Amino acid sequence: MSSHDKSGVSRRNVLTVGASLAGATLLPGGFVMPAFAVGASDKPAIGTWPAGSEGSTVTIGASVPRTGTYAVQGEDELKGYQLAIEQINEGHELVKKISPKTKKGVLGKQLNLVVADSAAKPNEAVQAQQRFISENKAVMITGGTSSAVAVALNKLAQREKVLFVCGISGSNDTTGKDCVRYGVRQNFYGQTASAAIAPILVKTFGKNKKVAYMTPDYTYGHTVTKSMQDNTKDAGWTTVTNQISPLGAPDFSSYLLNIANSGADILVNVNWGHDAVLSIQQAKQFGVLDKMKLVVPYQVPFLARETGGLMQGVYAATDYWWTIEDKYPLAKMFNDTFEKKFGYKPEWGAENAYISFVHWARMVEEAGSFYPPDVIKQYEKEETIPSLVGDVHYRKEDHQCVRPVIIVKGKMQKDMKGKEDFYEVVEIVPGKDLMQKPDAFGCKLGDYT
Amino acid sequence: MINWANFVSQVFNGLALGALLALISSGLTIIYGTLGVLNLAHGAMFMLGGYAGYVAYSYTGSFLVAVLAGSLFVGLVGILMERIIIRHFYSRPHEDQLLVTFGLGIVFVELVRLAFGSQSQLVPAPSVFSGITSLGFMFYPTYRLAVVGIIAVALTALFLVLYRTRIGMIVRAGIEDSMMVDALGINVYRVFMIVFGIGAMAAGFAGIINAPVVSLTPGIGDDILVQTFVVVVIGGVGSFPGAILGGLIAGEIISITSMVNPGYAYVMLFAAMTLVLVLRPYGLLGTRGRE
Numbered sequence: 001m002s003s004h005d006k007s008g009v010s011r012r013n014v015l016t017v018g019a020s021l022a023g024a025t026l027l028p029g030g031f032v033m034p035a036f037a038v039g040a041s042d043k044p045a046i047g048t049w050p051a052g053s054e055g056s057t058v059t060i061g062a063s064v065p066r067t068g069t070y071a072v073q074g075e076d077e078l079k080g081y082q083l084a085i086e087q088i089n090e091g092h093e094l095v096k097k098i099s100p101k102t103k104k105g106v107l108g109k110q111l112n113l114v115v116a117d118s119a120a121k122p123n124e125a126v127q128a129q130q131r132f133i134s135e136n137k138a139v140m141i142t143g144g145t146s147s148a149v150a151v152a153l154n155k156l157a158q159r160e161k162v163l164f165v166c167g168i169s170g171s172n173d174t175t176g177k178d179c180v181r182y183g184v185r186q187n188f189y190g191q192t193a194s195a196a197i198a199p200i201l202v203k204t205f206g207k208n209k210k211v212a213y214m215t216p217d218y219t220y221g222h223t224v225t226k227s228m229q230d231n232t233k234d235a236g237w238t239t240v241t242n243q244i245s246p247l248g249a250p251d252f253s254s255y256l257l258n259i260a261n262s263g264a265d266i267l268v269n270v271n272w273g274h275d276a277v278l279s280i281q282q283a284k285q286f287g288v289l290d291k292m293k294l295v296v297p298y299q300v301p302f303l304a305r306e307t308g309g310l311m312q313g314v315y316a317a318t319d320y321w322w323t324i325e326d327k328y329p330l331a332k333m334f335n336d337t338f339e340k341k342f343g344y345k346p347e348w349g350a351e352n353a354y355i356s357f358v359h360w361a362r363m364v365e366e367a368g369s370f371y372p373p374d375v376i377k378q379y380e381k382e383e384t385i386p387s388l389v390g391d392v393h394y395r396k397e398d399h400q401c402v403r404p405v406i407i408v409k410g411k412m413q414k415d416m417k418g419k420e421d422f423y424e425v426v427e428i429v430p431g432k433d434l435m436q437k438p439d440a441f442g443c444k445l446g447d448y449t
Numbered sequence: 450m451i452n453w454a455n456f457v458s459q460v461f462n463g464l465a466l467g468a469l470l471a472l473i474s475s476g477l478t479i480i481y482g483t484l485g486v487l488n489l490a491h492g493a494m495f496m497l498g499g500y501a502g503y504v505a506y507s508y509t510g511s512f513l514v515a516v517l518a519g520s521l522f523v524g525l526v527g528i529l530m531e532r533i534i535i536r537h538f539y540s541r542p543h544e545d546q547l548l549v550t551f552g553l554g555i556v557f558v559e560l561v562r563l564a565f566g567s568q569s570q571l572v573p574a575p576s577v578f579s580g581i582t583s584l585g586f587m588f589y590p591t592y593r594l595a596v597v598g599i600i601a602v603a604l605t606a607l608f609l610v611l612y613r614t615r616i617g618m619i620v621r622a623g624i625e626d627s628m629m630v631d632a633l634g635i636n637v638y639r640v641f642m643i644v645f646g647i648g649a650m651a652a653g654f655a656g657i658i659n660a661p662v663v664s665l666t667p668g669i670g671d672d673i674l675v676q677t678f679v680v681v682v683i684g685g686v687g688s689f690p691g692a693i694l695g696g697l698i699a700g701e702i703i704s705i706t707s708m709v710n711p712g713y714a715y716v717m718l719f720a721a722m723t724l725v726l727v728l729r730p731y732g733l734l735g736t737r738g739r740e
Contacts, residue, residue: 067558068668071567217712244712250672251663253462253593254707254714260588261455274666277569281664285590287581306569306664 043371046449047161052137053370057110060085061132063125063143063153064167066117069248070145070273073301073349077145077167078115079342080353085111087337088361094333098355098386099362106361107370114138120145120247120273122152129153133160139370140165140360145273145349146247147171147220150185157182158446163372165360167353170272170298172223175400176441181448182372184379184399186356186387187348190224191436193298193317196405196429198231201295201315205266208236212264212292214255214279215244216271220298224270228297240264245271245279252279256286268295277306284310301347304410304422311410311422318406319348320389321423331388345420355387359394359401373448392431397438399445402431451708458587459704465593467700468600469659473673474680474692475607476651482624482687483644486535486546490554492674494649498523498656499665500561503572512575512661519657520650527649531642539641554670562667569664572657592661599658604693607651611689620644624687625736679722685735694734 045051052058062081065074087095089111091104105111114136116128125143132138133156141157144150144167151173157164158180166174166185170193175185188196211232215221221244229239241262243255256279259267267288271279276296280303283289289310296303296311299318304311322345325332334354338346346354362385364370367378380396392403408423416422477491488494502519506512530553538546573579574592582591611617619640622630631637656670663669676699684695699718706717725732 067562067567068671071562071666071668072569075567243707246715248668248672250669250676251466253466254459254704255711257458257462257587257704258455258708258711261452261458274569274664278663282662285581285592285662287588287590302568308571 044449047372048133048137048139049371052139053107053109055109057112058106058139058370059112059114059132059136061114061116061129061136061138061141061143062167063116063118063128063141063149065120065145065149065273068119068121069275070120072306073168073273074118074120074145076301076347076349077143077353079338080346080350081113081115081142081357083338083341083350084354084357084361085113086341088358092337094330094337095358095361097330097333098358099365101365102361106364107368118143118146118149120149122146122148125149126152126156129156130160133162138162142353142357142360143167144169146218147174147223148218150174150183151178151219154178154180154183161372161449163360163375165356167356168349169220170224171219172227172436172441173219175398176223176443178219179398179443179445181376181399181445184356184360184376184394184401186359186392186401186403187319187352188298188317188403188405189400190220190227190298191441192405192431192434193224194227194231195434196427197295197297197315197317197407198228198235200407200426201266202232202235202237204315205293209238209265210240210263211237211266211268212240212259212262213242214252214259214267214269214271215242216275217244217246220272221270224298225268228268228270237266245275247275249275249278252282253286255279256283256288259283260286260288260291264292266295267292268297270298272298272300276300276303280307280310299348299408301349305420309413312412314410315426316408316410316423318408319403320346320351321348321406321408321425322346323421323423324389324406324425324428327428328389330386334388351388356401359385359387376448389428395435395438397445398441398443400435402435404431405429405434454586455708456705458589459708460701461584461587461589463701463704464697465597465700466703467697468597468604469655469696470673470676470680470699471693471696472600472603472655472658473652474677474684474696475604475689476648476655477677478681478684478687478692479611479620479624479689480645480648481681483620483627484535484539484641485543485627486538486550487543488645488648489547489550489674490530490557491550491648491652491677492670492672493554493557494523494527494652494670495656495659495673496561496665496667496670497526497557498653499572499660499669500565500570500656501653502657502660503570503665506572512572515572515660516654516657519660520654523653523656524646524650526653528642528646530649531645535645536638536641554674558667558670565667567666569666571664572660574661590662596658596662600655603651603654603658607647608689610647616640616643676718679718681732682722683725683733685732688732688734688736691732691734695732698733 118125142165147169150169164183215225296316299316363378367374407426498519501522502515505518506515578592578595680695684691706714
């Protein structure tokens, strides 16, 4: 496809060929490649453009885990998307504060969300999104929760030339070695999480500590653990054991026995979703939490609620905690509208889904087109834009949003002012100093067309 | 963490893990052995036992009532499932049986998700078994110790039913040759119903006994189901002692491999299964020709 915009073929010729091929572009397997079809402008068709944005509505494909280990977090993420869609379509005041050009919908078109259950499995997510691209002509795909899924969708997005706005993904690889031109990520990740929390941990627990890690066995787990090790090395923290477990392990007893016998001072638990809930509960059963301090470097939405008090006094790094609304008016507006619709305070999965979606809407409005390269270039302008945690920007070299990381500490029962007041905000660490150099994780973005 | 203290701890833990696997697998293996139906809803029944117990516990606050409710409810579900659906599949190809039980498993899981959501639910261990016990060489959760005892009693009871009662004799005869049992004038279909009920009950019982060790989620049975198959293959399809031996072996493989390199625990489990399939396709305690 890339050859056509540079080949010197005249616009008239292209139009002629396009007309003759009209209606004959659907290939078996659902691969829509209208290479010769031309939209309203003089740009060659690419991905689902312009077919996907020719009607009065445009479709967004979302894949979130609604079953399996990450189901709870996936449902929360989905609620963030639903709220974003609703508010963008009605031209809500909060959306307009983030995307001033928004009236109703995106470029006047109503958004339609189609959703599939990924079960946190890359193959299921890719199948569903491939269907949304070929059958629904999705103009953008989103979702995540599981970096394995995010990395797979990155590759799909680049191949199909449809933008992937990454949902929850904590791996360094997502905007590192597996980054793509057609993928952007808003949320925090291994490097920023650990760079933010490490100084606070060292200040609290001291230097030269022995650390036991619990690591889920895929890209998220390995990169977060590595970043934690790297960021605490200078303070003399050493790894005495790293317990790697499969996603969805039914029992953590063997790992916890190794940890109990390791002589560690600190347990850094990188597990996520239900794996985090179960491993922390079982760590309590095995007396591990009485022997060592628990740290959760990449916080899990609803963890405090589900572990019934075991997060009290525990430090964690997160994307968002609702009590920052005292400091950020947009966060307050978001919390209020979310709670009104869904009946609880949003956690970071919902916040991340919401803001990454509204940022996309802003980029399209500013670009004035759904044409993917234009939207991508809009992200790459590195404009400072509002978010729920203050002003942020997307880095042009790796498409990673530079945004603060919030360090929280579990509140003791007696200090909680209400049933959802699980954490106190210890520090809001600005994103700028947390980021690695753009090429440090081997990111090469690839082509626009 | 390779040292003696940890080794002994892991061997012990493998025993505890294995006991649970043995209990769940015994239900699966006697159903398959007798009815010839591989029940892919077995993991879902394990999960149902946990949730039925959880509901009973929420209303009564009694763990004992929870255990009774969990076991009996799933036993009943098993009997109904056999009467309404499974019996129509005895004469149909294995593929159909796999599909229908797989489908039923999905239905059970999603019904529970609809009713309780995906957030995990807690059933606390009875207060008498709460806390940690020092075994001299290690500290171990008291409830897990109790679970080993409870499962030993349950497996003994199951053994007595299978090997010391008339119905048990018929069931074992059915495993060997159900047509001959039928020919002897015994209503083999009634036996099938009872066996399905007992097998399901074993899964439900394991589900609620295991509930305080883990937190309940609708998908809790999925991972257990895979391990259970491995146990049945290692021990020998249709063999009750095989399920116990297979369970203990699987528990030890997971635990001891974890000590050396936790990333390989499940790899080793499947490697062991492959080895058994190559060298002894009918399983360690299985009978040739039954595979």
